[in-house]
């Protein structure tokens with residue numbers, strides 16, 4: 017019990033106190049207007065209401081969150097998620113709760129379904145994606161296409177104030193299964209994906225084919241800067257990239273991450289934007305990835321940062337913990353008149369300044385945005 021309290025305290029202090037680095041540019045939390053998945057996700061099979069299912073993962077306590085998050089309860093094997101569904105080890109777990117909480121259509125939970133087969137993912141404004149997520153060595157988090165669609169992350173680049181035009185050249189570095197590349201491609205952008213892992217490359221190709229999109233795939237290692245930069249640029253018709261996407265790479269060792277920074281510098285246009293997912297990883301208790309985030313910030317200029325709520329799979333831990341944060345990085349040393357990325361805050365349904373009342377889980381920040389959806 018004492019250990020639990022200490023752990024709770026540790027977690028709370030880690031989560032509640034935003035770092036100087038994170039607050040250096042913006043402490044905005046933006047609730048996006050169209051919480052499409054949230055609304056759809058609330059409708060479970062058999063029309064059950066999620067909030068009335070006691071065995072589900074909507075716990076108020078952070079420690080409970082850590083022990084019984086959506087990913088663990090719904091996506092892990094039955095043996096591992098056992099504890100989510102029974103109070104005492106002697107009690108038979110209530111499989112029906114798992115079924116009701118985890119298995120529902122096209123909304124939250126979808127990535128956990130059809131482990132062995134293709135999964136359907138739906139993002140606002142895009143055709144339903146048919147994607148293969150297994151076998152993979154990496155967990156899949158689904159929120160980035162929602163940031164692109166619901167949260168209009170690329171809107172500032174759409175030809176205003178000298179910014180690149182509506183069709184953007186995007187490099188998806190460390191693309192993994194390629195869902196982000198597919199979504200970007202379906203949005204009409206020219207995408208080149210880079211990946212080194214043979215298994216991920218297979219998924220990447222399969223997902224490109226399943227969704228009938230066309231983008232270049234470069235098989236390469238981003239630490240081989242010269243070679244890989246040349247291959248990426250060649251795959252893009254010799255042109256540099258307007259946008260860099262390199263999601264979930266801050267876990268890499270620093271020397272490898274350095275290679276990524278060198279590559280980004282080499283392949284981006286003069287005004288490129290790197291939309292770096294820069295929230296603290298939920299399970300990185302000691303925030304070891306901060307060192308890499310800081311490396312990225314020192315190499316490039318942090319021009320904007322927004323924490324998004326109400327976006328993506330409402331039950332993923334990062335989303336619930338308020339860790340879905342995007343940092344827009346651009347080249348240092350550009351002229352003062354150069355175009356700067358700024359996320360269109362008018363898009364937000366509500367802007368919340370992080371304050372005492374606004375702590376994870378984020379629905380506390382705005383009961384209106386989170387709990388009243390039907």
Ligand SMILES: C[S@@+](CC[C@H](N)C(=O)[O-])C[C@H]1O[C@@H](n2cnc3c(N)ncnc32)[C@H](O)[C@@H]1O
Nearest residue numbers: 154190191192211212213216237238239263264
């Ligand atoms: C955590 S996964 C993220 C995948 C994808 N970006 C996403 O967000 O779902 C990291 C990916 O980076 C790839 N990767 C790691 N080191 C790499 C390197 N040196 N060169 C190219 N790809 C690399 C891995 O193979 C893996 O697919």
